[in-house]
Structures are given as structure tokens and as C-alpha cells.
Amino acid sequence: MRIAIGGKGGVGKTTIAATLTRLLGRREGGALAVDGDSNPNLAVALGLPQSDAMSLPTVPRNVMERRKDIDGEEKLMLASSPEEIVRRYGIEAPDGVRLLILGRVGHAGTG
Amino acid sequence: MCRNHATVRSLLAELVGTSTGPAVADMEAGLENFSRGTPRHADALLVVMEPYFRALETGARAVELGRELGIPRVEAIANKARTPEDEIAVREFCETRGIPIAGWVPYDEAVLAAERSGRAVLDASPDSAVVRAIAGVVEKFRDA
Numbered sequence: 001m002r003i004a005i006g007g008k009g010g011v012g013k014t015t016i017a018a019t020l021t022r023l024l025g026r027r028e029g030g031a032l033a034v035d036g037d038s039n040p041n042l043a044v045a046l047g048l049p050q051s052d053a054m055s056l057p058t059v060p061r062n063v064m065e066r067r068k069d070i071d072g073e074e075k076l077m078l079a080s081s082p083e084e085i086v087r088r089y090g091i092e093a094p095d096g097v098r099l100l101i102l103g104r105v106g107h108a109g110t111g
Numbered sequence: 112m113c114r115n116h117a118t119v120r121s122l123l124a125e126l127v128g129t130s131t132g133p134a135v136a137d138m139e140a141g142l143e144n145f146s147r148g149t150p151r152h153a154d155a156l157l158v159v160m161e162p163y164f165r166a167l168e169t170g171a172r173a174v175e176l177g178r179e180l181g182i183p184r185v186e187a188i189a190n191k192a193r194t195p196e197d198e199i200a201v202r203e204f205c206e207t208r209g210i211p212i213a214g215w216v217p218y219d220e221a222v223l224a225a226e227r228s229g230r231a232v233l234d235a236s237p238d239s240a241v242v243r244a245i246a247g248v249v250e251k252f253r254d255a
Contacts, residue, residue, distance in 0.1 A: 001133040001252055002123050004150035006177070007159035008169035009140030012190040015222055016159055016245060017137035019233050023249040024133045032126070034136040036119040036149065042137050047231035064118050076117045082125050094234070098131070100122070102115045 013037070018045035022095040030096035032086060043101065046093040058101045059089045115139075116147040124152035133252075142169065145176035155184040155252065157213055160205075162189070162197035167204045174210050186213035188248065193218040214248035216241055 001024075005017040014037065025031035035042040043053045065079040078085065090098035119136050126134050136153065138144045150156050156177040160170035170187060177185040187210050189201045198215070205212055221239035225232040233242055 001155070002126055002136070002153045003134070003155045003157060003252065004123070004136045004138055004144075004153035004177075004182070005157050005159060006138045006144060006150065006173045007140065008161075008166045011159045011161045011166050011170075012216070012222070013140065013159045014137055015232060015241070016157075016188060016190065016216060017135050018231060019242060019245040020157075020249060021133075021135040022231070022233055023246055024135065024252070027249065028132050030132040032131045032134040034119055034122060034134060036115055036136055036138045036144075037140065044226075044229060045231055047234050050229035059118065061114055064114055064121065076114065076121070078118075078121045078125055082122055082129050082131060085122070086131050094231070096132075102118055 014041045014045050018042055018047075021097050022046060022093070025095035025097040030098070032090070033093065033097055033099045035099060035101045043091070043093070043099060046097060046099060048091070048093055048099075056091055056099075056101055057089055058103055059085065061103075063089075113147065116144065116149045120147070120149050120151060123150070127152075142172060142176065145173065145180065148180060150177060150182060151180045153182055155186070156182045157186055157188050157248075158210075159188045159190050160201060161191050162193075162201045167201065171204070171208050171210065174208070186211045188212070188214050188216060190216045191218040213251055214244055216244040216248075 021031050021033040064076045158170045158173045192198045217240050219241040221236035225235040
């Protein structure tokens, strides 16, 4: 089950995403939260201490690499398996949730 | 930031059949995600909508774009309704556009109180209306 949460800014996406992930984690014995929103709020909404939120590790850019697919076309792909990425960069949160934080604002224009 | 979109997209694609359990991606606000296909490989897209026109309009567009990406299940979550009028506005808006509503998460001071204390609402107010409503949404997602 992979759920994407979207919507306009400020509508409460992050609170809903965090609570949903933890409740799924409780039921399923673990879950993965992916913070694609480039802000540290998901970590706090998941219940991680606010004092740590700004210093949590983020997933580095080099988890993606350019490789040729079977048609010889260059594409950005994951450089290792998702399990490996979660193992290396996943931050432990309550209810068996692991959090991956992707980049932060301040890098706009470098992507 | 385009690499972030690609990373979320690839993670969602490759998580199938792994031991990581269910995954929830909190996407960047707005619609850019959709032009980049970020949620393409999700099993479900939940679009959070607030009962005011701009949020509903953006939400409806997100639903449309999510469907175009071929996401099997695209539904709205009606968030922060304060009054029966708010609920009617969201219900009518979604009905007109054929958007199913996965859950109604009411406006709840517990969210603000949790934010102020730097805690998760699930820890600060586990019995709040917000938590109960989200638990209801979770019930609708069983290993689909």
C-alpha cells in the first residue's frame, strides 16, 4: 500500500500524513513516511522532538543516479534498493515508522 | 528540487514487494508534483481539501491530474470543516465533480495545541476528533 498525500499549501497535509502513517505503522507493524515537502514539519508531526527536527539527516542527492535503461535512454534511477535507502537514511519514529526526508528548501534551483 | 520529485517517484515505484510495509508520501504542496509524475506509482492519492474555494479548486485539479496519471484510487480528505455549512460546501463541490471523500477530519483545536507543544497530535490528544477521523480513513486502507 503506497499512499501519496497532496493538496494546496496549508490545508493540513502534514498532520494528516503523519497521523495516518503512525496508525498504519501500529496496525501493520511498521510503515514508511516519505517527506517530499522539503520541510522538517513531518518529523515533528510524527512525534520526533522539535529540538532535533532541523538537524535530522536527509536523503542525499546521490541516492539517484543517471543510468541507461534497456532502451539506452538515460534516466534518473535509485542507486540502491529502497530497503537499503531506508536502512541507511530512515529515521526512527514512534509506532515502527521510519522517516525519509528529501532535501530542504534552500537548495531551490540546484535540482 | 526536481531530483526530489524523481526520488519520491522512484521510491514509490520500487517499494512494491519490499519489507518496508505501507508507505505514505507527504508531497510538496501544490500541483507541480503532477507535472513531474511524482505520485504516478502510488496505489492511492489522498487530496486534502479545506472548505474554501481556492483549496477546493486546487484539490479538484489535483484529483483530475492524479486520475490522468492512472493512480487507481483517488479520493479527497475534507479537512478543517468548522460548521455544517462548510460540510455542505465540500460535499456539494465533490459530488458535482465525482470526487469520493475518504474521510471528514473536523477543525480541531487539538491540532493547534499539539503544534504549540511541539508534539504529535496522536500523542498529545489520542482521543481527539482529528485522530478518530484519521483512524477511520486508515480503516478504509487494508492491503489493497
